[in-house]
Amino acid sequence: MNFQAKLGTFLDLLWNLIGVKPKNNSFAMEKALGRGTPKRIAVVTGANKGIGLEICRQLSSNGVQVLLTARDEERGTAAVEKLRASGASDVVFHQLDVTDSVNASSLADFVRNQFGRLDILVNNAGILGTESDSQRRGGGSSFFMSRETYKKAEECLNTNYYGAKKVTEALLPLLQLSQSPRIVNVSSVYGKLQGIPNRSIQREIGDVNRLSEKKLDELVHSFLNDFKEGKLSKNGWPTSFAAYTxxxxxxxxxxxxxxxxxxxxCVNCVNPGYVKTDINGNSGILTVEQGAKGPVMLALLPDGSPSGLFYDQTRETSF
Structure with a gap:
């Protein structure tokens, strides 16, 4: 007799002993296996601080079971404890380096074994891609960008773009098991096509009906090559916050x-606004509570909502 059959027999004996039997014994079995929970299940990347942490808090307050992920286990665990201390009980931590495919697969295995599906994925992990520093003056904060290097550009693309892809690809089979799956990609105002000076590249990326993932990867690879060879300006790439853009x-x-x-x-991307976070030396004008509002709104969109759109906080905007 396999494990599920044994569990079913055990549950039948238990119901008989207590004199109550649920109408749906299969659902009870799913619950005993850690699946079948009525709560929605969400994964949030880069969530040990800033907007990601607040997204976790707001999702939890909306009755969602949240998996807070971060690269650093100590910081991630501390973030979960902070949320629990504030009353957000349905939050657990799982270590995740978004640039590591094996790590992403390990997360997928954990979600599969614990919950059997995934309802919400928020790709929030991101870095600026510059050697930067921040310094406080007169009670405020000032942000200084030192320089952009090829190494930092590679790290930025590997985290912000390829990292989001790795995590999404690992979790897609579990999202497809959900009755109302959502993917939210946390972007930026820098994500607008107008940030690419080269009109030909703008047209290629903006032609959504013809653009393939392979072609997009080729364009990103071309950017990195041009960065390495000092040809950004010559070939029409941005020269300020280049990799981030x-x-x-x-x-x-x-x-x-x-x-x-x-x-x-339902897949959408969102610019959370200019939020006070470490990535900008806390020079933003919005609070993390305000910045998380858009991503959380998209994560909780009702069935039948539009997909493939770009939002500026909570309002649809153009690409």
Missing amino acids: VSKVALNAYTRILARRYHTI
Whole structure:
């Protein structure tokens, strides 16, 4: 007799002993296996601080079971404890380096074994891609960008774009088991196509009906090559916050590709606004509570909502 059959027999004996039997014994079995929970299940990447942490808090307050993920286990665990201390009980931690495919697969295995499905994925992990520093003056904060290096550009693309892809690809089979799956890609105002000076590249990335994932990857690879060879300006790439801009433009394009490919999954991207976070030296004008509002809104969209769109906080905007 296999494990599930044994569990079914055990549950029948238990119901007989207590004199109550549920109408749906299969659901009870799913519950005993850690599945079948009525709560929605969400994974949030890069969530040990800032907007990601607040997204977890707001999702939890809306009755969602949240998996807070972060690269650093100590910081991630501390973040969960902080949320629980504030009353957010349905939050657990799982270590995740979004640039590591094996790590992403391990997360997928954990979600599969614990919950059997995934309802919400928020790709929030991101870095600026510059050597930067912040310094406080007169009670305020000032942000200084030192320089952009090829190494930092690679790290930025590997985290913001390729990292989001790795995590999404690992979790897609579990999202497809959900009755109302959602993917939210946290982007930026820098993700707008106008940030790419080269009009030809703008047109290629903006042609959502013809753009393929392979072509998008080729364009990102071309950017990195041009960065390495000092040809950004010559070939019409941005020269300020270059890698960050290209990473967010690519993430937005990937959002549209996913929406076109998976009609049953609601996939959108969002600029959370200029929020006070470590990435900008806390020089933003919005609070993390305000910044999380858009991503959380998209994560909780009702069935039948539009997919493949870009939002500026809570309002639809153009790509």
